[in-house]
Amino acid sequence: MEIRPILASLRKHRIPALLIVLEIALACAVLCNAVFMIAQCLIGTHAANAIDEAGIAIIHVGGLDDQHAADSIARDLAALRSVPGVQAVAAINALPLSTDAMLNGFTPNPEQDSQINSSQYFISRGGEQALGLQLLQGRFFNAEEYAQGGFTTSHQSSSHVVIVNQADAQRWWPGQSPLGQQLYSSSDKTAWTVIGVVADVLAQDPEFSGPAGRYSSLFFPLHASADLNRYLLRSAPQDRDRVLQQAMQALGKLEPGAVLEPKTYLDMRADYFAGSRNMAWMLAMVCVVMLAVTALGIVGLTSFWVGQRRSQIGIRRAVGATYTHILHYFQTENFLLSTAGVALGVVLAFAINIYLMENYEVSRMPWYYLGAGAVSLWALGQLAVLWPALRAAAVPPVVATRAG
Incomplete structure (x- = not known):
């Protein structure tokens, strides 16, 4: 035309x-x-998340006596392990997709500061199994590597060890084995030795961390303390709701003065992305x-x-x-x-x-x-x-x- x-x-x-x-x-x-x-x-x-999302339930515990928290948590975890259907139990400071994130900068070079905020996960014994972490290289923590005290001293275990995400390992040591490498805190230059690499676990607050920090997660061993105020219960997905209900009943008897907030991880994920x-x-x-x-x-x-x-x-x-x-x-x-x-x-x-x-x-x-x-x-x-x-x-x- x-x-x-x-x-x-x-x-x-x-x-x-x-x-x-x-x-x-x-x-x-x-x-x-x-x-x-x-x-x-x-x-x-x-977003992918390399933990057992379908099998995890969480109980947030508030109101424990700080001076006796270690004994209370040890007693509570023992009771939770006895719930039929429970595969693993542990205490942890935060979960992936938590809004109360604990972040810090880390770098393989002590002379440089990190531009990425990494999520810090402090886990008690059995935390790897309770989360369902997928080990790709190295090993998990042994009994001697769990640190005493709260977050301010939790890094001071005798071996100063840490487990890192695969994405962090590839970013910090491209083309090299991350095992045995040193990792430094940007804040105080404290050093840790990498003993294991796991499949990528989401950050505690990826929307706050940004794209670069979405899969920057570090795992530290910590003995039971008041800072580990979340109990993880892992079970088969079909048993999860029943396990959570029975766990609440058990904790209600052991901790009558505590504030208990139960939730499945899938509900937690849905709430975060709502x-x-x-x-x-x-x-x-x-x-x-x-x-x-x-x-x-x-x-x-x-x-x-x-x-x-x-x-x-x-x-x-x-x-x-x-x-x-x-x-x-x-x-x-x-x-x-x-x-x-x-x-x-x-x-x-x-x-x-x-x-x-x-x-x-x-x-x-x-x-x-x-x-x-x-x-x-x-x-x-x-x-x-x-x-x-x-x-x-x-x-x-x-x-x-x-x-x-």
Whole structure:
């Protein structure tokens, strides 16, 4: 189809054409970034976590006497091991996806500070089994390596040992064996020796830690103390709820003055990512409403435009233009406007993404989101203009020329 008559018509009707271009550009920019953020939210909610999520239950314990906490915890753990169906029991300071995260910087070079906050997990004996950690290299802690005291002295076990995530091992010692390597705290330069590497366990608060710290987790051995205020119970998934109920009954008798908060790990995970899922739904609704408004705007402006050009349409029909020619005319016209809007929208989408990266720690948007947004707006434009174009093509020449 000849493009020059269409361009001439667009120059004559600049304001409606400009409005459609701007509407499509804004829709494209918002759509690309919104869909990218939805994908990021959903990816986060499905993040892999190398522990036995389905089999773990947690009891948060509050109100224990600090002076007698060690004896109380040892007694409580012994009682929990006797619950039928329990496979492993331990005490721990925090879980992956905890909001009360305990973070610190670590580095293999004592002369450098870490730019990543790593999650610190302090576990009592049996913690590896209770979590279901997957050992990839080295070994777990032995009985002599568990440190006495709270967090301030928990690093001072005789051997100063630590177990690291696979992601950390590859980041800190690429191409080398991490076993036997030294790891230093950025705060006080205390050193630990790596004795084991486990499959990647999520950080305590990955949304706070950011993408770099999502799988930066370290495990330290610690004897029972008031700082280990969560009891882990691991069982078969089908026994988990019953085990948790019976464990609560046992602890209620042993610790009548304590505050006990039971939860399965799957519920804990669902609670942590509830905000991300709600955000994804909200952004999805924004996209749907925005696309609907954009489509209605194109229909409205194009319908008005068709009404203003009924005489022109009639003349074209009178000199031999067919139904198909008129339909293709408006579709081509809309394609040109959509192309201009999409081109501007892609630039705006890229600029918005850069702004979000600099101010809100959002990742760089891959190019294919821009392509998908462009194709979506092109398709939307063609669908939106179809009804006005069909009405215009269906007008008989005598009616159109008389209307003019």
